[in-house]
Amino acid sequence: MACGLKRGRQAQPEPTFSTICARIILPPIKAIQIDGGSEFKDQFEEACRAKQILLFELSPRSPLLNGRFERANGMHREEFYEVYEVDLNLEEHNRQLEQWTYTYNYIRPHQALDYLTPYESYCRWKRNQKAHVSPIS
Numbered sequence: 001m002a003c004g005l006k007r008g009r010q011a012q013p014e015p016t017f018s019t020i021c022a023r024i025i026l027p028p029i030k031a032i033q034i035d036g037g038s039e040f041k042d043q044f045e046e047a048c049r050a051k052q053i054l055l056f057e058l059s060p061r062s063p064l065l066n067g068r069f070e071r072a073n074g075m076h077r078e079e080f081y082e083v084y085e086v087d088l089n090l091e092e093h094n095r096q097l098e099q100w101t102y103t104y105n106y107i108r109p110h111q112a113l114d115y116l117t118p119y120e121s122y123c124r125w126k127r128n129q130k131a132h133v134s135p136i137s
């Protein structure tokens with residue numbers, strides 16, 4: 001693959017937090033910012049503790065501190081949940097969501113990225129990083 005990202009889908013879903021993150025996040029996770037509102041919070045906190053990932057909990061009613069993620073959640077709601085017939089079966093729902101995430105990251109252009117996909121934007125950024133690195137004498 002041109003930029004070194006994993007794009008292939010695996011046959012069996014990997015339901016754990018750490019295995020999902022290992023597939024979609026580039027650098028190792030050192031800390032996560034959370035808003036504190038989840039019915040799965042205990043399991044999530046335990047998984048983070050086991051992986052030695054720090055958690056930073058936002059104050060209640062502070063969406064400005066989490067604006068990018070609030071926008072992403074709104075986009076998923078507007079372009080996935082309100083458009084597609086989402087299956088109530090959790091495995092199928094996750095498969096549909098994974099397919100949408102692929103579309104969002106590799107097919108759908110984003111205005112904020114000069115109408116590139118996030119993948120294309122990352123490839124451009126990576127090329128520019130290589131161009132700006134000077135060899136050590």
